[in-house]
Amino acid sequence: MxxxxxxxxxxxxxxxxxxxxxxxxxxxxxxxxxxxxxxxAVATSVTAAGDPARQLAVLGAEVAACRRCVELAAGRSHTVFGTGPVDARICFFGEAPGADEDACGEPFVGRAGQLLTKIIEACTLKRQDVYILNVLKCRPPGNRAPQPTEVANCRSFFEQQFQVIAPQFICCLGTTAAQALLQTAEPIGKLRGRWFTYGTARVLCTYHPSYLLRNPSAKRDVWEDMKLLMAEMGVNG
Incomplete structure (x- = not known):
């Protein structure tokens, strides 16, 4: 009290x-x-919504109306739900929207998003064939790191997204995404390059593209992680 x-x-x-x-x-x-x-409570409405596309539409409406994080809801221009095919084989899971994403309502459209597209294409995948989402659906002020309460408030949303999409693979981009999904306190440096399981999905963690923009030397580590991902997925890089 x-x-x-x-x-x-x-x-x-x-x-x-x-x-x-x-x-x-x-x-x-x-x-x-x-x-x-x-x-x-979101689970009930989503489960009752019918086909997967409809389920995501219902969940997206829940996100758009969400006011759980008062500060984030007051400062946002758009919620950023996620984008990609509902039957995507792989999801790329990031941290939170930035200014560019908040402005248009789409994930990973700024400089980090451009780099993510290059990473996806280097894996001989197409961006339009993968599903991209973040832990948070609203931009934190000043692009600060998400707070634990904010992650908790958004947890049901991203968990429901994964439940509906049912990907075979999830690639966590950065510390926040990896720790949120795996519910661990281990740093990304110890999580990357290892395989985990989330539901029926195989999970691989690597550095966030925004980290690579600040630390280009880490691109080599990310490429090693992507080679693990391609091998597990059975695609040729």
């Missing part, structure tokens, strides 16, 4: 407002609270 009465009261009023309570009684029993929404 917060030790500051004013702050605690303010937090209580915010919780009441989020729960749908518009007026607090002056006396008598406190007003009954509507159940606070939980991230896992």
């Amino acid at each position: 917060d030790g500051h009465p004013a702050r605690a009261l303010r937090q209580r009023l915010q919780s009441l407002a989020a729960a749908g309570v518009k007026q607090v009684p002056k006396s008598g029993r406190p007003a009954a609270l509507a159940p606070l929404p939980k991230p896992s």
Whole structure:
């Protein structure tokens, strides 16, 4: 419990407002609270939506209406859900939208996105054949790293995306994506170059393209990781 009465009261009023309570009684029993929404509540609407394309459309609408992260919702221009075929064999999983992505609502369209496209094509894959998504669906202010509460708020969204798409492979790009998916605290330097399992998908972790823009020497490590990915997928690089 917060030790500051004013702050605690303010937090209580915010919780009441989020729960749908518009007026607090002056006396008598406190007003009954509507159940606070939980991230896992998304699953019901998505599962009931029918075919995979429809399921993703329903989930995308949930994301567009989301206000769980007050700061991110207030500052965003667009939510960035994800893009690619619903039956994609592989998903590339990044951290969060940047300014370019926030402006257009598409993932990986800036400089890091251009580099990701080159990486995908170097693996003899086509960008239009893969699904690309991020942990967060809103841009953090100043492109700061996502906070744990923000990752938790978005978890049901990306988990549902993976459930609907059911990829055979997931490539985690950077620390945030790898740690969020695998629920580990290990740094990306220790996670990369190793195979993991998420559901029925094989998971490989590597450095984020934005890291490569700042540290070009790490491109060699990423290429080694991509060779592992191609070998496992049975494609020729």
